[in-house]
Amino acid sequence: MTPLDPGAKRAILDACASLEAEATALLGRLVQFDSTLGREGPCLDFVADALALQGLAVQRVPTEPDRLKDHPGFSPPLIPYAGRDNVVGLHRPRAPKGRSLVLQAHVDVVPSGAVEEWTTPPFQPDVRGGRIYGRGAGDMKAGLVSNTIALKALRRAGLAPAAEVQVHAVIEEECTGNGALAAMLAMPKADAVIIPEPGPGYEAIYTAEVGVVWAWVTVTGRPAHVRDMQAGVNAIEAAMAVAARFKDYEAEMNRAERVHAAFHGVNHPVNVNLGTVEGGEWNSSVASKCRIGLRVGVMLGYTAKRVKADIERIVAEAAADPALRGAKLTLSWGGFMADACAFDRSSPIAQLAERCFAEVGGGNLRAYPATGLTDGRFFELYQGTPVAVFGPDAENIHGIDESVGIASMHAITRTIALTIAHWCGTETA
Numbered sequence: 001m002t003p004l005d006p007g008a009k010r011a012i013l014d015a016c017a018s019l020e021a022e023a024t025a026l027l028g029r030l031v032q033f034d035s036t037l038g039r040e041g042p043c044l045d046f047v048a049d050a051l052a053l054q055g056l057a058v059q060r061v062p063t064e065p066d067r068l069k070d071h072p073g074f075s076p077p078l079i080p081y082a083g084r085d086n087v088v089g090l091h092r093p094r095a096p097k098g099r100s101l102v103l104q105a106h107v108d109v110v111p112s113g114a115v116e117e118w119t120t121p122p123f124q125p126d127v128r129g130g131r132i133y134g135r136g137a138g139d140m141k142a143g144l145v146s147n148t149i150a151l152k153a154l155r156r157a158g159l160a161p162a163a164e165v166q167v168h169a170v171i172e173e174e175c176t177g178n179g180a181l182a183a184m185l186a187m188p189k190a191d192a193v194i195i196p197e198p199g200p201g202y203e204a205i206y207t208a209e210v211g212v213v214w215a216w217v218t219v220t221g222r223p224a225h226v227r228d229m230q231a232g233v234n235a236i237e238a239a240m241a242v243a244a245r246f247k248d249y250e251a252e253m254n255r256a257e258r259v260h261a262a263f264h265g266v267n268h269p270v271n272v273n274l275g276t277v278e279g280g281e282w283n284s285s286v287a288s289k290c291r292i293g294l295r296v297g298v299m300l301g302y303t304a305k306r307v308k309a310d311i312e313r314i315v316a317e318a319a320a321d322p323a324l325r326g327a328k329l330t331l332s333w334g335g336f337m338a339d340a341c342a343f344d345r346s347s348p349i350a351q352l353a354e355r356c357f358a359e360v361g362g363g364n365l366r367a368y369p370a371t372g373l374t375d376g377r378f379f380e381l382y383q384g385t386p387v388a389v390f391g392p393d394a395e396n397i398h399g400i401d402e403s404v405g406i407a408s409m410h411a412i413t414r415t416i417a418l419t420i421a422h423w424c425g426t427e428t429a
Contacts, residue, residue, distance in 0.1 A: 221327050
């Protein structure tokens with residue numbers, strides 16, 4: 001760790017404090033972008049402009065499946081990538097002497113769900129009770145704000161990192177991770193990575209995360225009029241029978257002997273989610289087709305490849321089951337094909353981040369073995385780069401009335417600013 005002059009530290013923290021109102025306003029502006037899958041372009045353009053205004057060299061990094069498809073971290077895309085290139089802002093020091101760093105965050109958000117259930121519209125940021133509400137406020141536009149404001153605070157303090165710093169704003173963390181993979185491969189390997197993903201209702205540092213496989217099962221039945229429904233095969237009912245088999249698989253994978261030590265104490269770490277159902281044609285017709293979308297968790301120590309094989313086996317067994325009365329089952333892939341990952345909490349970057357968080361008055365980052373996944377896996381598994389994944393307290397991510405604590409976001413900003421200064425060293429701005 002590069003020693004930091006007490007005066008420089010004070011200047012950095014004062015600069016962070018002076019930027020708090022700007023940070024809060026920036027998060028509100030980012031939440032206004034409906035950056036769900038396929039709609040990330042305007043938000044990315046806004047981020048590119050903001051990074052350029054900070055004096056960073058901005059480049060756009062396309063996500064090109066033909067170039068990525070043979071990489072072990074690649075996941076099958078859901079839609080084309082035109083018009084939503086990832087953004088990287090690059091700081092280059094005058095006289096490099098410190099260690100380089102990536103600050104990464106994703107701009108994509110999940111759909112809002114039942115809009116009528118939100119207290120305020122999901123893409124209309126609302127401040128109440130010390131929190132900012134809106135889709136993506138916690139997951140993870142607050143982290144994007146912390147990355148950018150932390151770097152800006154150093155400059156306001158009259159300092160600049162004495163090593164290269166890359167600021168990545170990427171797409172599809174919520175469904176493939178291919179944006180992060182593209183940006184990682186396009187840029188020089190750094191000495192460490194910080195990803196300020198949110199904690200689950202408290203500030204946390206990720207110690208491990210499950211992997212995820214997305215699969216799609218299409219069931220074709222035999223239509224008939226309901227007056228003679230026994231002559232048909234209802235594709236919706238058959239699809240529900242298939243889904244039930246995956247819940248049995250979920251119970252099996254959560255047996256104690258299958259759970260990695262990193263997840264001991266975590267209730268039900270491997271989850272199988274029936275996320276989408278599309279099917280049927282007419283209320284008075286036996287449904288001829290139904291498609292279900294599944295999210296299947298991957299325990300640490302297992303692999304996405306093995307889970308893929310398990311899914312193939314389960315679907316094949318269902319297709320041969322006489323109870324499905326001849327329904328045809330087709331399996332396809334799109335979205336996550338992601339392995340689980342453990343993060344080294346004893347790595348220099350993780351230890352430094354924890355020390356800096358304590359220094360800024362945040363207390364302690366709590367260890368968090370996550371039952372979801374982040375882009376951190378790419379750097380850890382495929383590049384061997386140490387990663388510190390930690391972030392502010394967020395509530396109801398992927399749910400109704402998602403929010404992030406404003407004071408918590410500011411604490412993460414201060415933490416990242418000090419971590420940059422210590423890790424990279426400083427020079428006069």
